[in-house]
Amino acid sequence: MSVLVDEGTRLCVAGITGREGSFHTLNNRRYGTNVVGGVTPGKGGQDVEGIPVFDSWADAMSEAQPNTAMIFVPPRFAADAILEAAGAGVELVIAITEGIPAHDELRVYNTLERDHPGTRLIGPNCPGILSPGKANVGIIPASFFEQGNVGVVSRSGTLTYQIGNEIARAGFGCSSIVGIGGDPVPGSSFVDVLELFQADDDTELVVLSGEIGGSAEEEAAEYIAENMSKPVVAYIAGFTAPAGKQMGHAGAIVSGSSGTAAAKAQALEAKGVRVGRTPTEAAAIAVEVLGGASVGA
């Protein structure tokens, strides 16, 4: 098994006719993901290398029955695209778009909660979800990951590749890699994804990759202590980040004394979660727990 995307995924892409959108959609299809359509207002009836394009999510739903949406439209259109897909009944919306205003994210999050509780949002500003050997939705380079029993959940794309690749080189694979994104109001938090991994038969261990800003890692620590029987290994980026400076991601900012990497690592360790000081160390701890080569204490 795996979480969120697999052989049953029926993907439809908002922004499929754009340069980035078409490139990554076709990449996902080559990987084996079942891409059933795309949505671009005004371009209904066209196709992108055989993938039908619809004018609206309602049309896409009645013609192609997608269960997963990928959002690739520019920031100013992204909030409405997410809500339109949810309104059409899509269960899983994965928003890749970076640069969406925080207030739009707040509106989307609360509107989904109130009006579309059946829809789960992953992202925005995320690399997507890969279930190796099954489906890839987003921009995660699949070649770095093997199929296996490690679940990965991360706020950062490249850091995920770094850690996943080190795990693969040690001979282990992943059940699913879920990028929840680096924005201040993500649709899904660490806790939401940890819950899925805990329930997934194929996931034996979870690697959580966090960073400065907000309190999602602290909340994850509480959740792990109370609800998870599977081991979790963590990595936190940004120990040396100065306060008040946004470090690339909109959500990666230490505000006053809150949101520091040290506080996050401490919160996790206080609940018995082992935290690697470098990505390499985090991967090594994961490998050790899985019964691979041991690392020094």
Added chain:
Amino acid sequence: MDLLEYQGKQLFARHGLKVSSGKAVTSVEDALVAADEVGYPVVVKAQVLIGGRGKAGGVKLAANESEAREHAANILGMDIKGHTVRTVWIEHASDIASEYYASVLLDRSAKQPLVMFSVEGGVDIEEVAERTPEKLIRHHVDALKGLSHEEGAQIARDGGADADVVDGVADALVALYEVWLAEDATLAEINPLIVTPEREVKALDSKVSLDGNALYRHPENQSLSDKENEDPLERRAKEEGLQFVKLDGDIGILGNGAGLVMSTLDVVAGAGGEPANFLDAGGGSNAETIKQAVDLILANEAVKAVLVNIFAGITRCDEVALGLIAAFGEIKPSVPFVVRLDGTNDVEGRRLLSEAALPNVHSAKTMNEAAEMVVALAAGQPVGAPA
């Protein structure tokens, strides 16, 4: 994007929050003209993006022209924790009966707007929250409904505002919420929110942060922020569309992806080095971006060595290598580089670099090894064979 006090107050006024009339000026002469306009006594306030202005002597009351002249002359050009005062705000001094606190912010954890109010204003609110948390009212607002006057009045009453100003405080809270919402702010704070002897409720200070991602729908706000005190390299990076933060060390850092770059800073610090910057060249960086990035890093004269740490996903290592080769052709760096290329097309990237035989460029296999090498090089120690 953080605003100066007077810029925040201008936004406040735009949404009906009461502020004292005032003027932002950059010279002593203009300060005196402004003081005449708003009427003595006036307050001369340093406009810098740093707390503790009052303690540093950057906020002074002037009863007459000679005092105003003296204070403006002292404050203009003053250094407050590394920020040079280039602008002062002159406003008519307010009589104060009470000092309250009010703010609206985005609560990332609750995923709702959070309104905070306290009658213990004019002091560090984090201290109030710590010592007497019961005196800081925290009220979550339904983001889809907004803040009603009735809710605002309840917050004022819960916080213990004087009965005769509950209405005025509610008006202020609703207006502050409107500032936060309409201007796409992530924080809108008033400390102190004062009550005058005439029982008027007024914002005596402002702290506003705007969401940079939303500036496209606020063209009138794009020119705000403290341009004069912005780091020149950070300003240049912004203009070139690079994610760059200037730091205090001597090791230049170039990587792709915010998380990986933050991690690179940590690993370099762990190896005993001090990063000179954060620079995320982005997910799909091409040769041109890499060249621009190298140029920016080397524009910082403190840099003694540079670490290029790439784990390529969408990025391709051969593109990064070509960018480095092009950059070296034009810039001819005088400091050593350590390059770690991993991921998409890494073999090709390393081959290109090795064939180009760039002077003083060292290749590393892992992130940890790269960090150790660059720290040694910055300290003037030799490392293994060049790439």
